[in-house]
């Protein structure tokens with residue numbers, strides 16, 4: 001198992017005080033108050049209640065303050081590499097991996113109608129069918145190049161891109177090795193989302209959304225990096241400008257209603273399932289896992305090279321699991 005050279009995680013907590021120092025200050029406060037000067041018992045009781053009140057308020061204040069992670073070397077020197085976005089507020093039901101800083105959004109269990117509910121897809125997106133899922137977590141962002149390097153010690157994607165760009169050129173098999181290493185390091189059980197989980201999350205929890213967070217194709221440039229006016233292909237959407245010809249840093253565009261970024265566009269995303277074009281005919285209702293076998297794994301969401309039809313939440317595509325392309329990356333999921 002490889003690691004980046006001396007790279008580790010340091011919580012650079014600029015907003016929170018050190019917890020030990022915090023309680024030392026409270027202790028000093030306690031001992032310099034008139035409690036230690038033996039005031040009358042009624043006053044001592046009032047002061048004791050005041051101190052306890054301060055402690056409770058302090059604990060609440062400490063617990064709710066935001067904190068930030070950044071990449072640092074093991075000597076504790078801060079790195080100039082941004083580890084992860086911290087701009088999106090996490091709720092207390094969300095999960096942040098303490099080792100990598102990856103953010104995971106909690107997705108509540110539910111049922112939805114999976115597939116091409118708009119009627120503008122192709123045959124493998126149907127028939128539409130009911131699917132019910134258990135609770136799960138899914139990554140707020142695509143996995144970045146910086147995260148890949150820290151876990152695997154190499155950088156398979158475009159060398160011109162910084163650490164906050166999505167990793168690409170990773171095969172499904174490479175991703176399984178990344179997950180095995182990450183789980184060994186963290187003791188967690190991260191995995192790829194299933195195809196059904198991915199679509200449910202893309203549609204902001206199973207709503208009728210053509211894209212991740214919206215349905216009007218004219219709004220694509222606000223939410224997604226796709227083949228816009230900067231993209232020189234026959235299928236370019238020349239009337240929209242998303243600002244990028246190639247990949248964009250994760251989290252550049254608007255999120256969907258679950259707070260998930262780039263599920264439409266930027267890089268395609270590996271999901272767990274074998275691809276079966278007829279699978280929806282036989283899919284179970286509860287937590288479908290995809291075909292039992294196949295020759296290709298499913299990828300979802302389109303990429304910066306994709307015309308407007310591909311970043312739809314219901315669109316299904318697939319690729320050989322042993323191969324990587326620069327426009328295929330992934331995001332992780334986790335059991336509750």
Ligand SMILES: [Ca+2]
Pocket residue numbers: 225226227228230231242243244245246304
């Ligand atoms: Ca673009």
Ligand SMILES: [Ca+2]
Pocket residue numbers: 142262263264265266267268269301302
């Ligand atoms: Ca994506």
